[in-house]
Amino acid sequence: MRSLRDIHTAILPLRLEGAGYRVGGAQLLSDITLNIAPGRRLVILGPNGAGKSLLLRLCHGLIEPTSGSRVWASGEARAEAQAMVFQRPVLLRRSVAANLDYPLSLRGVPRAERRETVTSTLRRFGLEHLADRPARLLSGGEQQRLAVARARAMAPQVLFLDEPTSALDPSATRIIESMIEGFSAEGIAIVMTTHDLGQARRLAQDVAFLHRGRLIEHRPANMFFSGPKAPETRAFLAGELIW
Amino acid sequence: MDGAFTAAFGLIASGDAALMQIIGLSLRVTLTAVAIASLIGLPLGAGLALARFPGRGAVIVLFNALMGLPPVVAGLLVYLMLSRSGPLGGLALLFTPTAMIVAQTILILPIVVSLTRSVVEDLWAEYRDQLRSLGASRLRAVPTLLWDGRVSLLTGILAGFGRASAEVGAVLIVGGNIAGHTRTMTTAITLETARGSLSLAVALGIILMGLTLALNAVAWGAGQWARGRLG
Numbered sequence: 001m002r003s004l005r006d007i008h009t010a011i012l013p014l015r016l017e018g019a020g021y022r023v024g025g026a027q028l029l030s031d032i033t034l035n036i037a038p039g040r041r042l043v044i045l046g047p048n049g050a051g052k053s054l055l056l057r058l059c060h061g062l063i064e065p066t067s068g069s070r071v072w073a074s075g076e077a078r079a080e081a082q083a084m085v086f087q088r089p090v091l092l093r094r095s096v097a098a099n100l101d102y103p104l105s106l107r108g109v110p111r112a113e114r115r116e117t118v119t120s121t122l123r124r125f126g127l128e129h130l131a132d133r134p135a136r137l138l139s140g141g142e143q144q145r146l147a148v149a150r151a152r153a154m155a156p157q158v159l160f161l162d163e164p165t166s167a168l169d170p171s172a173t174r175i176i177e178s179m180i181e182g183f184s185a186e187g188i189a190i191v192m193t194t195h196d197l198g199q200a201r202r203l204a205q206d207v208a209f210l211h212r213g214r215l216i217e218h219r220p221a222n223m224f225f226s227g228p229k230a231p232e233t234r235a236f237l238a239g240e241l242i243w
Numbered sequence: 244m245d246g247a248f249t250a251a252f253g254l255i256a257s258g259d260a261a262l263m264q265i266i267g268l269s270l271r272v273t274l275t276a277v278a279i280a281s282l283i284g285l286p287l288g289a290g291l292a293l294a295r296f297p298g299r300g301a302v303i304v305l306f307n308a309l310m311g312l313p314p315v316v317a318g319l320l321v322y323l324m325l326s327r328s329g330p331l332g333g334l335a336l337l338f339t340p341t342a343m344i345v346a347q348t349i350l351i352l353p354i355v356v357s358l359t360r361s362v363v364e365d366l367w368a369e370y371r372d373q374l375r376s377l378g379a380s381r382l383r384a385v386p387t388l389l390w391d392g393r394v395s396l397l398t399g400i401l402a403g404f405g406r407a408s409a410e411v412g413a414v415l416i417v418g419g420n421i422a423g424h425t426r427t428m429t430t431a432i433t434l435e436t437a438r439g440s441l442s443l444a445v446a447l448g449i450i451l452m453g454l455t456l457a458l459n460a461v462a463w464g465a466g467q468w469a470r471g472r473l474g
Contacts, residue, residue, distance in 0.1 A: 062375060080378070084376045086372065086376075090370050090372075090373035092391055094390075103377040106377060154378075
Protein backbone atom coordinates (compact mmCIF):
# COMPACT_ATOMS: atom_id res chain seq x y z
CA MET A 1 0.00 0.00 0.00
CA ARG A 2 1.25 3.45 -0.79
CA SER A 3 -0.19 6.87 -0.54
CA LEU A 4 -0.33 9.59 -3.15
CA ARG A 5 1.68 11.68 -0.72
CA ASP A 6 4.58 9.29 -1.16
CA ILE A 7 5.07 10.53 -4.69
CA HIS A 8 7.43 13.32 -3.83
CA THR A 9 10.54 12.69 -5.89
CA ALA A 10 10.81 15.30 -8.61
CA ILE A 11 10.34 13.66 -12.01
CA LEU A 12 11.01 16.85 -13.97
CA PRO A 13 12.80 18.02 -15.95
CA LEU A 14 12.00 15.36 -18.51
CA ARG A 15 14.69 15.23 -21.12
CA LEU A 16 14.46 13.82 -24.65
CA GLU A 17 17.91 13.28 -26.13
CA GLY A 18 17.87 12.86 -29.89
CA ALA A 19 14.67 10.85 -29.57
CA GLY A 20 13.24 9.32 -32.73
CA TYR A 21 10.33 7.07 -33.47
CA ARG A 22 10.29 4.83 -36.48
CA VAL A 23 7.65 2.31 -37.39
CA GLY A 24 7.44 0.14 -40.49
CA GLY A 25 10.13 2.08 -42.32
CA ALA A 26 8.47 5.45 -41.71
CA GLN A 27 10.42 7.92 -39.60
CA LEU A 28 7.62 9.65 -37.68
CA LEU A 29 9.76 11.55 -35.19
CA SER A 30 13.41 12.44 -35.81
CA ASP A 31 16.17 13.50 -33.48
CA ILE A 32 14.12 15.43 -30.95
CA THR A 33 16.02 17.02 -28.11
CA LEU A 34 13.66 18.69 -25.70
CA ASN A 35 13.66 19.71 -22.07
CA ILE A 36 10.34 19.76 -20.23
CA ALA A 37 10.82 21.99 -17.22
CA PRO A 38 8.82 21.86 -14.01
CA GLY A 39 5.89 24.25 -13.64
CA ARG A 40 5.85 25.53 -17.24
CA ARG A 41 3.01 25.45 -19.76
CA LEU A 42 4.34 24.09 -23.04
CA VAL A 43 2.14 24.03 -26.13
CA ILE A 44 3.16 21.82 -29.03
CA LEU A 45 2.14 23.27 -32.37
CA GLY A 46 2.47 22.03 -35.90
CA PRO A 47 0.46 21.05 -38.97
CA ASN A 48 -1.51 17.81 -39.17
CA GLY A 49 0.72 14.78 -39.25
CA ALA A 50 3.71 16.66 -37.82
CA GLY A 51 3.87 14.17 -34.96
CA LYS A 52 2.40 16.26 -32.12
CA SER A 53 0.31 13.47 -30.59
CA LEU A 54 3.12 11.00 -31.11
CA LEU A 55 5.56 13.27 -29.27
CA LEU A 56 3.09 13.53 -26.38
CA ARG A 57 2.72 9.75 -26.28
CA LEU A 58 6.45 9.30 -26.34
CA CYS A 59 6.93 11.72 -23.44
CA HIS A 60 4.11 10.06 -21.47
CA GLY A 61 5.59 6.61 -22.05
CA LEU A 62 2.86 5.04 -24.19
CA ILE A 63 5.48 4.46 -26.87
CA GLU A 64 9.22 4.03 -26.57
CA PRO A 65 11.72 5.97 -28.67
CA THR A 66 13.28 3.73 -31.31
CA SER A 67 16.40 5.90 -31.22
CA GLY A 68 17.74 8.35 -28.68
CA SER A 69 16.41 8.40 -25.14
CA ARG A 70 13.82 9.72 -22.73
CA VAL A 71 15.11 10.48 -19.26
CA TRP A 72 13.06 11.44 -16.20
CA ALA A 73 14.90 13.37 -13.51
CA SER A 74 13.80 10.73 -11.01
CA GLY A 75 15.57 8.06 -13.01
CA GLU A 76 12.37 6.00 -13.36
CA ALA A 77 11.71 4.25 -16.67
CA ARG A 78 8.14 5.50 -16.56
CA ALA A 79 7.43 8.12 -13.93
CA GLU A 80 4.28 7.55 -11.93
CA ALA A 81 3.51 11.18 -11.08
CA GLN A 82 2.21 12.04 -14.54
CA ALA A 83 -1.16 11.88 -16.26
CA MET A 84 -2.58 12.36 -19.74
CA VAL A 85 -5.88 13.60 -21.11
CA PHE A 86 -6.80 12.28 -24.53
CA GLN A 87 -8.69 14.03 -27.29
CA ARG A 88 -11.48 11.50 -26.87
CA PRO A 89 -11.17 10.25 -23.29
CA VAL A 90 -12.11 6.68 -22.46
CA LEU A 91 -14.36 6.63 -19.43
CA LEU A 92 -15.17 3.32 -17.81
CA ARG A 93 -18.71 1.98 -17.80
CA ARG A 94 -19.29 2.86 -14.18
CA SER A 95 -20.22 5.91 -12.17
CA VAL A 96 -18.41 9.25 -12.26
CA ALA A 97 -17.10 8.68 -8.72
CA ALA A 98 -15.91 5.16 -9.59
CA ASN A 99 -14.03 6.57 -12.61
CA LEU A 100 -12.14 8.92 -10.29
CA ASP A 101 -11.45 6.07 -7.87
CA TYR A 102 -10.11 3.66 -10.48
CA PRO A 103 -6.58 5.02 -11.11
CA LEU A 104 -6.10 5.53 -7.37
CA SER A 105 -6.99 1.92 -6.64
CA LEU A 106 -4.57 0.85 -9.40
CA ARG A 107 -1.85 2.60 -7.42
CA GLY A 108 -2.85 0.84 -4.25
CA VAL A 109 -3.93 4.03 -2.47
CA PRO A 110 -5.74 3.02 0.75
CA ARG A 111 -9.53 3.09 0.59
CA ALA A 112 -10.05 5.91 3.10
CA GLU A 113 -7.61 8.20 1.31
CA ARG A 114 -9.20 7.30 -2.02
CA ARG A 115 -12.64 8.27 -0.76
CA GLU A 116 -11.24 11.57 0.48
CA THR A 117 -9.54 12.32 -2.85
CA VAL A 118 -12.65 11.39 -4.86
CA THR A 119 -14.90 13.57 -2.70
CA SER A 120 -12.59 16.57 -2.83
CA THR A 121 -12.08 16.16 -6.59
CA LEU A 122 -15.82 16.00 -7.22
CA ARG A 123 -16.32 19.11 -5.11
CA ARG A 124 -13.46 21.05 -6.64
CA PHE A 125 -14.62 20.54 -10.22
CA GLY A 126 -18.36 20.88 -9.60
CA LEU A 127 -19.08 17.25 -10.35
CA GLU A 128 -20.77 16.41 -7.03
CA HIS A 129 -24.28 16.26 -8.48
CA LEU A 130 -23.02 13.84 -11.15
CA ALA A 131 -21.14 11.53 -8.75
CA ASP A 132 -23.47 8.56 -9.13
CA ARG A 133 -24.28 9.07 -12.81
CA PRO A 134 -22.88 6.60 -15.36
CA ALA A 135 -19.85 8.37 -16.83
CA ARG A 136 -20.62 7.23 -20.39
CA LEU A 137 -23.94 9.04 -20.37
CA LEU A 138 -22.51 12.48 -19.61
CA SER A 139 -22.37 15.18 -22.29
CA GLY A 140 -19.12 15.59 -24.23
CA GLY A 141 -18.12 18.60 -22.16
CA GLU A 142 -18.87 16.85 -18.87
CA GLN A 143 -16.95 13.77 -20.00
CA GLN A 144 -13.85 15.81 -20.77
CA ARG A 145 -14.23 17.68 -17.49
CA LEU A 146 -14.31 14.31 -15.71
CA ALA A 147 -11.27 13.11 -17.68
CA VAL A 148 -9.32 16.20 -16.67
CA ALA A 149 -10.49 15.84 -13.05
CA ARG A 150 -9.43 12.18 -13.09
CA ALA A 151 -6.00 13.20 -14.34
CA ARG A 152 -5.73 15.78 -11.54
CA ALA A 153 -6.76 13.23 -8.92
CA MET A 154 -3.65 11.25 -9.88
CA ALA A 155 -1.54 14.06 -8.37
CA PRO A 156 0.68 14.52 -11.44
CA GLN A 157 3.78 16.70 -11.59
CA VAL A 158 3.26 16.93 -15.33
CA LEU A 159 -0.02 16.71 -17.21
CA PHE A 160 -0.10 15.88 -20.93
CA LEU A 161 -3.17 16.93 -22.90
CA ASP A 162 -3.75 15.88 -26.50
CA GLU A 163 -6.07 18.42 -28.13
CA PRO A 164 -8.29 18.35 -25.07
CA THR A 165 -10.87 20.79 -26.39
CA SER A 166 -10.99 20.06 -30.12
CA ALA A 167 -14.37 18.31 -29.82
CA LEU A 168 -15.90 20.82 -27.41
CA ASP A 169 -18.02 23.95 -27.75
CA PRO A 170 -16.67 27.34 -26.57
CA SER A 171 -18.20 27.22 -23.09
CA ALA A 172 -16.88 23.71 -22.37
CA THR A 173 -13.54 24.80 -23.82
CA ARG A 174 -13.42 27.73 -21.43
CA ILE A 175 -14.02 25.42 -18.46
CA ILE A 176 -11.21 23.07 -19.52
CA GLU A 177 -8.83 25.99 -20.11
CA SER A 178 -9.52 27.40 -16.66
CA MET A 179 -8.92 23.96 -15.15
CA ILE A 180 -5.55 23.85 -16.95
CA GLU A 181 -4.67 27.33 -15.69
CA GLY A 182 -5.59 26.25 -12.17
CA PHE A 183 -3.27 23.24 -12.36
CA SER A 184 -0.50 25.42 -13.68
CA ALA A 185 -0.98 27.79 -10.74
CA GLU A 186 -0.51 24.77 -8.45
CA GLY A 187 2.86 24.19 -10.06
CA ILE A 188 1.89 21.27 -12.30
CA ALA A 189 3.76 21.34 -15.61
CA ILE A 190 1.43 21.35 -18.63
CA VAL A 191 2.32 19.89 -22.02
CA MET A 192 -0.46 20.11 -24.57
CA THR A 193 -1.13 20.00 -28.26
CA THR A 194 -3.73 22.12 -29.96
CA HIS A 195 -4.94 23.13 -33.39
CA ASP A 196 -6.35 26.33 -31.99
CA LEU A 197 -3.81 29.16 -32.27
CA GLY A 198 -6.00 31.34 -30.06
CA GLN A 199 -5.82 28.70 -27.38
CA ALA A 200 -2.07 28.45 -27.83
CA ARG A 201 -1.73 32.21 -27.34
CA ARG A 202 -3.96 32.09 -24.25
CA LEU A 203 -2.23 29.18 -22.54
CA ALA A 204 1.34 28.81 -23.78
CA GLN A 205 4.35 30.00 -21.81
CA ASP A 206 6.58 28.03 -24.17
CA VAL A 207 5.93 26.74 -27.66
CA ALA A 208 7.48 23.75 -29.37
CA PHE A 209 6.90 23.78 -33.12
CA LEU A 210 7.01 20.47 -34.94
CA HIS A 211 7.20 19.95 -38.67
CA ARG A 212 7.41 16.53 -40.34
CA GLY A 213 8.52 14.87 -37.15
CA ARG A 214 11.27 17.37 -36.44
CA LEU A 215 11.43 19.94 -33.69
CA ILE A 216 11.87 23.26 -35.51
CA GLU A 217 11.68 25.64 -32.56
CA HIS A 218 11.26 25.52 -28.81
CA ARG A 219 11.11 28.94 -27.19
CA PRO A 220 9.05 31.20 -24.95
CA ALA A 221 5.60 31.88 -26.42
CA ASN A 222 5.97 35.64 -26.83
CA MET A 223 9.15 35.13 -28.82
CA PHE A 224 7.55 32.39 -30.87
CA PHE A 225 4.57 34.50 -31.84
CA SER A 226 6.28 37.86 -32.31
CA GLY A 227 10.00 37.32 -32.77
CA PRO A 228 11.95 36.20 -35.81
CA LYS A 229 10.97 32.75 -37.00
CA ALA A 230 12.14 29.74 -38.89
CA PRO A 231 10.63 29.67 -42.43
CA GLU A 232 8.38 26.68 -41.54
CA THR A 233 7.01 28.53 -38.55
CA ARG A 234 6.33 31.65 -40.57
CA ALA A 235 4.47 29.65 -43.19
CA PHE A 236 2.49 27.80 -40.54
CA LEU A 237 1.44 30.93 -38.67
CA ALA A 238 0.67 32.82 -41.86
CA GLY A 239 -1.28 29.89 -43.30
CA GLU A 240 -3.27 29.48 -40.12
CA LEU A 241 -4.08 33.19 -39.96
CA ILE A 242 -5.22 33.39 -43.56
CA TRP A 243 -7.29 30.27 -43.11
CA MET B 244 -51.48 -35.21 -31.67
CA ASP B 245 -54.07 -33.00 -29.93
CA GLY B 246 -54.20 -35.62 -27.22
CA ALA B 247 -50.49 -35.28 -26.70
CA PHE B 248 -50.74 -31.51 -26.20
CA THR B 249 -53.69 -31.81 -23.82
CA ALA B 250 -51.88 -34.43 -21.79
CA ALA B 251 -48.74 -32.31 -21.88
CA PHE B 252 -50.48 -29.29 -20.39
CA GLY B 253 -52.13 -31.59 -17.86
CA LEU B 254 -48.71 -32.83 -16.78
CA ILE B 255 -47.31 -29.34 -16.50
CA ALA B 256 -50.36 -28.08 -14.60
CA SER B 257 -50.35 -31.00 -12.19
CA GLY B 258 -46.70 -30.43 -11.28
CA ASP B 259 -45.94 -34.12 -11.86
CA ALA B 260 -43.12 -35.15 -9.53
CA ALA B 261 -41.12 -37.11 -12.14
CA LEU B 262 -41.43 -34.18 -14.54
CA MET B 263 -40.27 -31.69 -11.92
CA GLN B 264 -37.34 -33.92 -11.05
CA ILE B 265 -36.26 -34.05 -14.69
CA ILE B 266 -36.55 -30.27 -15.10
CA GLY B 267 -34.66 -29.70 -11.87
CA LEU B 268 -31.79 -31.97 -12.89
CA SER B 269 -31.56 -30.45 -16.37
CA LEU B 270 -31.33 -26.95 -14.96
CA ARG B 271 -28.86 -27.97 -12.27
CA VAL B 272 -26.52 -29.67 -14.77
CA THR B 273 -26.67 -26.95 -17.41
CA LEU B 274 -26.48 -23.96 -15.08
CA THR B 275 -23.57 -25.50 -13.17
CA ALA B 276 -21.77 -26.18 -16.45
CA VAL B 277 -22.42 -22.59 -17.58
CA ALA B 278 -21.08 -21.27 -14.28
CA ILE B 279 -17.90 -23.36 -14.43
CA ALA B 280 -17.31 -22.59 -18.10
CA SER B 281 -17.74 -18.86 -17.40
CA LEU B 282 -15.42 -18.98 -14.41
CA ILE B 283 -12.72 -20.53 -16.59
CA GLY B 284 -13.64 -19.07 -19.96
CA LEU B 285 -14.00 -15.37 -19.15
CA PRO B 286 -10.46 -14.89 -17.77
CA LEU B 287 -9.04 -17.33 -20.33
CA GLY B 288 -10.70 -15.54 -23.24
CA ALA B 289 -9.63 -12.13 -21.93
CA GLY B 290 -6.08 -13.40 -21.39
CA LEU B 291 -6.03 -14.72 -24.94
CA ALA B 292 -7.18 -11.31 -26.19
CA LEU B 293 -4.36 -9.45 -24.42
CA ALA B 294 -1.50 -11.93 -24.43
CA ARG B 295 1.00 -12.19 -27.27
CA PHE B 296 2.84 -15.50 -27.56
CA PRO B 297 3.95 -17.82 -30.33
CA GLY B 298 1.12 -20.13 -31.37
CA ARG B 299 -1.55 -17.67 -30.23
CA GLY B 300 -3.22 -17.82 -33.63
CA ALA B 301 -3.36 -21.61 -33.45
CA VAL B 302 -4.98 -21.50 -30.02
CA ILE B 303 -7.59 -19.03 -31.27
CA VAL B 304 -8.38 -21.20 -34.29
CA LEU B 305 -8.61 -24.26 -32.04
CA PHE B 306 -11.14 -22.64 -29.70
CA ASN B 307 -13.13 -21.32 -32.65
CA ALA B 308 -13.22 -24.82 -34.15
CA LEU B 309 -14.21 -26.37 -30.83
CA MET B 310 -17.35 -24.23 -30.83
CA GLY B 311 -18.54 -26.75 -33.42
CA LEU B 312 -17.50 -29.82 -31.41
CA PRO B 313 -20.34 -32.37 -31.82
CA PRO B 314 -21.88 -33.09 -28.40
CA VAL B 315 -21.62 -36.85 -28.95
CA VAL B 316 -17.87 -36.49 -29.48
CA ALA B 317 -17.52 -34.45 -26.29
CA GLY B 318 -19.59 -37.12 -24.54
CA LEU B 319 -17.40 -39.86 -25.96
CA LEU B 320 -14.21 -38.13 -24.77
CA VAL B 321 -15.55 -37.75 -21.24
CA TYR B 322 -16.82 -41.34 -21.37
CA LEU B 323 -13.33 -42.60 -22.28
CA MET B 324 -11.79 -40.58 -19.47
CA LEU B 325 -14.28 -41.69 -16.83
CA SER B 326 -14.98 -45.30 -17.85
CA ARG B 327 -13.70 -47.88 -15.45
CA SER B 328 -10.60 -48.60 -17.55
CA GLY B 329 -10.04 -44.90 -18.31
CA PRO B 330 -7.47 -42.64 -16.61
CA LEU B 331 -10.07 -41.16 -14.24
CA GLY B 332 -12.07 -44.38 -13.84
CA GLY B 333 -11.21 -44.60 -10.15
CA LEU B 334 -13.42 -41.58 -9.43
CA ALA B 335 -16.52 -43.63 -10.35
CA LEU B 336 -18.15 -40.59 -11.93
CA LEU B 337 -19.57 -42.22 -15.04
CA PHE B 338 -23.39 -42.13 -15.18
CA THR B 339 -23.60 -39.40 -12.57
CA PRO B 340 -24.79 -35.77 -12.88
CA THR B 341 -21.17 -34.72 -12.24
CA ALA B 342 -20.05 -36.47 -15.42
CA MET B 343 -22.82 -34.67 -17.29
CA ILE B 344 -21.65 -31.32 -15.90
CA VAL B 345 -18.10 -32.07 -17.04
CA ALA B 346 -19.25 -32.96 -20.56
CA GLN B 347 -21.42 -29.85 -20.88
CA THR B 348 -18.65 -27.63 -19.51
CA ILE B 349 -16.42 -28.91 -22.33
CA LEU B 350 -19.14 -28.00 -24.83
CA ILE B 351 -19.71 -24.50 -23.46
CA LEU B 352 -16.12 -23.49 -22.72
CA PRO B 353 -15.03 -22.84 -26.35
CA ILE B 354 -18.07 -20.60 -26.91
CA VAL B 355 -17.35 -18.53 -23.82
CA VAL B 356 -13.61 -18.34 -24.58
CA SER B 357 -14.03 -17.34 -28.24
CA LEU B 358 -16.73 -14.74 -27.68
CA THR B 359 -14.89 -13.28 -24.68
CA ARG B 360 -11.70 -13.01 -26.71
CA SER B 361 -13.50 -11.22 -29.49
CA VAL B 362 -15.31 -8.79 -27.18
CA VAL B 363 -12.24 -8.05 -25.04
CA GLU B 364 -9.98 -7.63 -28.08
CA ASP B 365 -12.26 -4.90 -29.44
CA LEU B 366 -12.50 -3.20 -26.06
CA TRP B 367 -8.72 -3.36 -25.59
CA ALA B 368 -8.17 -1.56 -28.89
CA GLU B 369 -10.31 1.28 -27.57
CA TYR B 370 -9.06 1.26 -23.96
CA ARG B 371 -5.39 0.35 -24.26
CA ASP B 372 -3.77 3.78 -24.24
CA GLN B 373 -6.13 5.13 -21.61
CA LEU B 374 -5.70 2.17 -19.26
CA ARG B 375 -1.93 2.20 -19.63
CA SER B 376 -1.95 5.93 -19.01
CA LEU B 377 -3.94 5.37 -15.81
CA GLY B 378 -1.32 2.85 -14.75
CA ALA B 379 -2.98 -0.50 -15.48
CA SER B 380 -0.78 -3.42 -16.47
CA ARG B 381 -2.11 -5.92 -19.02
CA LEU B 382 -2.95 -8.32 -16.23
CA ARG B 383 -4.76 -5.66 -14.25
CA ALA B 384 -6.64 -4.61 -17.38
CA VAL B 385 -8.30 -8.04 -17.64
CA PRO B 386 -10.93 -7.62 -14.89
CA THR B 387 -11.55 -4.02 -15.99
CA LEU B 388 -12.21 -5.06 -19.58
CA LEU B 389 -14.41 -7.98 -18.53
CA TRP B 390 -16.46 -5.67 -16.35
CA ASP B 391 -16.81 -3.03 -19.06
CA GLY B 392 -17.77 -5.70 -21.60
CA ARG B 393 -20.29 -7.31 -19.28
CA VAL B 394 -23.33 -6.65 -21.44
CA SER B 395 -21.79 -8.15 -24.57
CA LEU B 396 -20.31 -11.04 -22.60
CA LEU B 397 -23.73 -11.98 -21.33
CA THR B 398 -24.65 -12.85 -24.92
CA GLY B 399 -21.75 -15.29 -25.11
CA ILE B 400 -22.74 -16.93 -21.86
CA LEU B 401 -26.33 -17.21 -23.08
CA ALA B 402 -25.17 -18.87 -26.28
CA GLY B 403 -23.33 -21.36 -24.10
CA PHE B 404 -26.45 -21.99 -22.05
CA GLY B 405 -28.43 -22.48 -25.25
CA ARG B 406 -25.98 -25.03 -26.56
CA ALA B 407 -25.89 -27.00 -23.33
CA SER B 408 -29.61 -27.01 -22.68
CA ALA B 409 -30.35 -28.12 -26.25
CA GLU B 410 -27.83 -30.94 -26.59
CA VAL B 411 -28.66 -34.56 -25.96
CA GLY B 412 -25.61 -36.48 -27.20
CA ALA B 413 -23.16 -35.69 -24.41
CA VAL B 414 -25.50 -36.10 -21.43
CA LEU B 415 -26.91 -39.30 -22.91
CA ILE B 416 -23.50 -40.94 -23.30
CA VAL B 417 -21.98 -39.96 -19.95
CA GLY B 418 -25.23 -39.84 -17.96
CA GLY B 419 -26.92 -42.93 -19.31
CA ASN B 420 -30.47 -41.49 -19.08
CA ILE B 421 -31.17 -43.27 -15.78
CA ALA B 422 -34.67 -42.46 -14.52
CA GLY B 423 -34.63 -40.35 -11.38
CA HIS B 424 -30.85 -40.02 -11.50
CA THR B 425 -29.45 -38.73 -14.79
CA ARG B 426 -32.53 -38.23 -16.93
CA THR B 427 -32.72 -34.72 -18.37
CA MET B 428 -35.33 -33.02 -20.51
CA THR B 429 -33.54 -33.78 -23.76
CA THR B 430 -32.73 -37.41 -22.97
CA ALA B 431 -36.28 -37.95 -21.76
CA ILE B 432 -37.68 -36.47 -24.96
CA THR B 433 -35.49 -38.85 -26.98
CA LEU B 434 -36.61 -41.85 -24.97
CA GLU B 435 -40.31 -41.01 -24.76
CA THR B 436 -40.49 -40.27 -28.48
CA ALA B 437 -38.84 -43.61 -29.27
CA ARG B 438 -41.33 -45.33 -26.98
CA GLY B 439 -44.26 -43.56 -28.61
CA SER B 440 -45.43 -41.82 -25.44
CA LEU B 441 -45.59 -38.41 -26.96
CA SER B 442 -47.38 -36.49 -24.22
CA LEU B 443 -44.40 -36.42 -21.84
CA ALA B 444 -42.06 -35.66 -24.77
CA VAL B 445 -44.23 -32.76 -25.90
CA ALA B 446 -44.62 -31.47 -22.34
CA LEU B 447 -40.85 -31.47 -21.92
CA GLY B 448 -40.36 -29.84 -25.30
CA ILE B 449 -42.74 -27.03 -24.38
CA ILE B 450 -41.07 -26.50 -21.02
CA LEU B 451 -37.59 -26.55 -22.52
CA MET B 452 -38.51 -23.92 -25.08
CA GLY B 453 -40.37 -21.90 -22.47
CA LEU B 454 -37.36 -21.86 -20.17
CA THR B 455 -34.99 -20.88 -22.95
CA LEU B 456 -37.35 -18.13 -24.07
CA ALA B 457 -37.77 -16.80 -20.52
CA LEU B 458 -34.04 -16.80 -19.85
CA ASN B 459 -33.28 -15.00 -23.10
CA ALA B 460 -36.01 -12.46 -22.44
CA VAL B 461 -34.55 -11.72 -19.02
CA ALA B 462 -31.02 -11.44 -20.42
CA TRP B 463 -32.13 -9.20 -23.27
CA GLY B 464 -34.07 -7.01 -20.87
CA ALA B 465 -31.07 -6.79 -18.58
CA GLY B 466 -28.86 -5.86 -21.54
CA GLN B 467 -31.21 -3.12 -22.70
CA TRP B 468 -31.49 -1.79 -19.17
CA ALA B 469 -27.74 -1.80 -18.73
CA ARG B 470 -27.13 -0.05 -22.06
CA GLY B 471 -29.54 2.69 -21.11
CA ARG B 472 -28.14 2.92 -17.62
CA LEU B 473 -24.40 2.52 -18.29
CA GLY B 474 -23.92 3.85 -21.82
